[in-house]
Amino acid sequence: MYQAHVFLEVRLLVSTKEKAFCSCLIGQKGASCPVCRRETSAVPKINSLAVRQAYTLSHALDCTLSKSSPFERPLGSPSLPQGYNLYGGSVAIGKNGYMDIEFHRRKKRIVINEIRLEEYAGRLTHENGKARMDFSQAGAANIRLRTDANFELGEEAEIFLTELRRRIQYMGIVKESSIENTIRCNAYISLAKYPEKPNYYVKLRNLNSFNFVRKAINTELYRQEEILSSGGTVTEESRLWNERQGLTEFYQARASASKVETDPIEKTKDFICPPPLRAELLASAIEHPSERQNRLIATWGISRCRAEFICDEKARADFFEQTIAAGAPAMETAHWLMADVTGILRKAGKNLQESPLSPRRFAAILSMYHKKSINSRIVKQLIQTVLETDQDPDDLLKEHNWHLITDPGELKALVKKAIEDNKPEAARLREGDMGPLEFLTGIIMKKTRGLAEPTMVKNLLKEELNISVVYVLSMGGTISGSVQEGEVSGGN
Secondary structure (H helix, E strand, O other), X not given: OEEEEEEEEEEEEOOOOEOOOOOOEOOOOOOOOOOOOOOOOOOOOOOHXXXXXXXXXXXXXXXXXXXXXXXXXXXXXXXXXXXXXXXXXXXXXEEEEEEEEEEOOEEEEEEEEEEEEEEOOOEEEEEOOEEEEEOOOOOOEEXXXXXXXXEOOHHHHHHHHHHHHHHHHHHOOOOHHHHHHHEEEEEEEEEEEOOOOXXXXXXXXXXXXXXXXXXXXXXXXXXXXXXXXXXXXXXXXXXXXXXXXXXXXXXXXXXXXXXXXXXXXXXXXXXXXOHHHHHHHHHOOOXXXXXXXXXXXXXXXXXXXXXXXXXXXXXHHHHHHHHHHOOOOHHHHHHHHHHHHHHHHHHHOOOOOOOOOOHHHHHHHHHHHHOOOOOHHHHHHHHHHHHHHOOOHHHHHHHHOOOOEOOHHHHHHXXXXXXXXXXXXXXXXXXXXXXXXXXXXXXHHHHOOOOEOHHHHHHHHXXXXXXXXXXXXXXXXXXXXXXXXXXXXXXX
């Protein structure tokens, strides 16, 4: 029996204007300085934002944070074309971290072997069957994360990457709108007879979507199993995922990559983590997305499905809790946030942070709904109009006269008019046919612009016609009866 051994190498671009190890601007061909020209006397200076982001991610993944690290260069880095200069440094930031994932109710701990801060050397792209290198972001700060070979299925890798995306978002390491575009992943895959350890790894390069990671890993595991089961040997190589054909294909032969190999950069002092930054991170408590889900479930009694949806984005989870703090009922906040608000925002091309629908305004709308001052249709209208006009819900309610009609006296006149104008339908209703009840209710709702309560309208119709209706469901059919002036008669 073969056991799968899969580990991931994840690269995260940090959005900075300057290169990771010097002050030269990113993407400018020909721009250089003594550091990126690798002159012996030059002293590298790591971008301060990149340092903070790398240490923040390491802390979020429960890594041991490095106090100091030597400047090194990864072996096997691609050579750059003429006009591009990079220092090519690599600094260890954290190690021995972990992330717990759950797949089919089975929990698994994924060990974070190491996190390094490096320079982005460019990426391999494919277009019209041709491969080329894109150097537009060459020199940008690049956080490289490598796991242990704890994965056995592509689905586990996808779950890990999804949770990693959430944590990156929660820590504010990358702008929310660009997270998917800044994460790149290589997967290393091997099969070995249990309980033996693997003696090779096949590298799947440049997997730029979590969906591709899952499909590519599972497809490669199947390919290797077919080779080994037929007595063959799997070659240590790099392969690419062909989404159109649904297979991995050979790219180039390669040496083993079970660990990161680096060479120290001579005559360079070690990088020392700023003590205030390290102290700040070690003193701070991090609430991971999964922990926040459990807290919301325990505190507010919402379902796990809704908690997962709310906590999938930090901005959404913050909005949810701020809305409750402003006085909205928790269950209704969760329902409307999941069922309508997200869809309305998407249709309007806005997100929660940029929209005029603040937690205070959303809470005001839901409080009115909870008190039955407005119905669900008006809730949607208010949300939509707040987004369009940036006005407060109370002002909109007065301006459009959207208050519900709850006075029976006001509705009775409309009920009598509907019965008078629709005598055949009223007669059928008296005889026990329930079809006209919805028809007559609809007429009145239209007259009131949807501001009447449908249940009240139906009760007033029955009262005006002096009938009471009872449904009996039996064998898939319905029986109706009418009670009129104290007599009981069978309906149709």
